[in-house]
Amino acid sequence: xxxxxxxxxxxxxxxxxxxxxxxSPRSGDLSVYWYQQSLDQGLQFLIQYYNGEExxxxxxxxxxxxxQFPDLHSELNLSSLELGDSALYFCASSWGGAGGPTxxxxxxxxxxxxxxxxx
Amino acid sequence: AxxxxxxxxxxxxxxxxxxxxxxxxxxxxxDYYLFWYKQPPSRQMILVIRQEAYKQQNATxxxxxxxxxxxxxxxxxxxxxxxxxxxxxxxxxxxxxxTSYGKLTFGQGTILTVHx
Numbered sequence: 001x002x003x004x005x006x007x008x009x010x011x012x013x014x015x016x017x018x019x020x021x022x023x024s025p026r027s028g029d030l031s032v033y034w035y036q037q038s039l040d041q042g043l044q045f046l047i048q049y050y051n052g053e054e055x056x057x058x059x060x061x062x063x064x065x066x067x068q069f070p071d072l073h074s075e076l077n078l079s080s081l082e083l084g085d086s087a088l089y090f091c092a093s094s095w096g097g098a099g100g101p102t103x104x105x106x107x108x109x110x111x112x113x114x115x116x117x118x119x
Numbered sequence: 120a121x122x123x124x125x126x127x128x129x130x131x132x133x134x135x136x137x138x139x140x141x142x143x144x145x146x147x148x149x150d151y152y153l154f155w156y157k158q159p160p161s162r163q164m165i166l167v168i169r170q171e172a173y174k175q176q177n178a179t180x181x182x183x184x185x186x187x188x189x190x191x192x193x194x195x196x197x198x199x200x201x202x203x204x205x206x207x208x209x210x211x212x213x214x215x216x217x218t219s220y221g222k223l224t225f226g227q228g229t230i231l232t233v234h235x
Contacts, residue, residue: 110164
């Protein structure tokens with residue numbers, strides 16, 4: 001158990017709908033990362049938040065958005081869903097470190113993932 | 120942009136034997152981190168081992184060790200005394216630190232089968 005929790009574990013929805021995926025980082029971790037794992041794209045970085053602020057953006061679609069709340073949990077919102085959005089969505093967390101990134105503080109630990117199926 | 124390549128889509132090994140998984144990467148940076156993650160059928164991503172680029176000494180974690188060749192941009196994973204529980208997809212990953220603060224770039228993965 002990595003200490004990172006994600007809900008729900010599975011989500012089945014229809015095209016055009018909107019869903020919210022939730023992530024709680026390990027206790028004390030300031031950084032949250034979202035990744036998408038699909039058969040055709042592999043594992044891709046979507047977005048990172050550090051202590052409530054967006055820090056880095058990857059291949060995240062405009063239909064997708066995320067935020068990190070004051071209690072450091074994060075939500076990934078996916079809207080206008082398409083069949084191709086079906087994937088495993090992972091959240092990872094790392095401490096981040098008050099003095100800036102270091103090896104120990106930036107090792108990422110992953111949650112169990114949310115399996116999204118769009119029908 | 121950094122890229123990570125795992126050229127072996129599948130590998131197999133007999134229980135108790137040793138297997139090496141290959142990984143190469145491309146970067147123009149001098150300081151970075153490298154990781155191997157394991158993804159068993161449960162789909163959980165589990166950190167196996169990590170390496171800091173400035174450290175010449177190869178990382179070791181029990182039966183897992185790496186061969187880090189910085190000049191060749193190579194980072195292979197050796198699994199000794201393979202066990203049935205080692206069967207999984209293995210991902211090599213790269214992260215920088217600094218402005219991008221550690222986002223991971225993954226390879227395509229290698230499926231490892233362990234035969235009893």
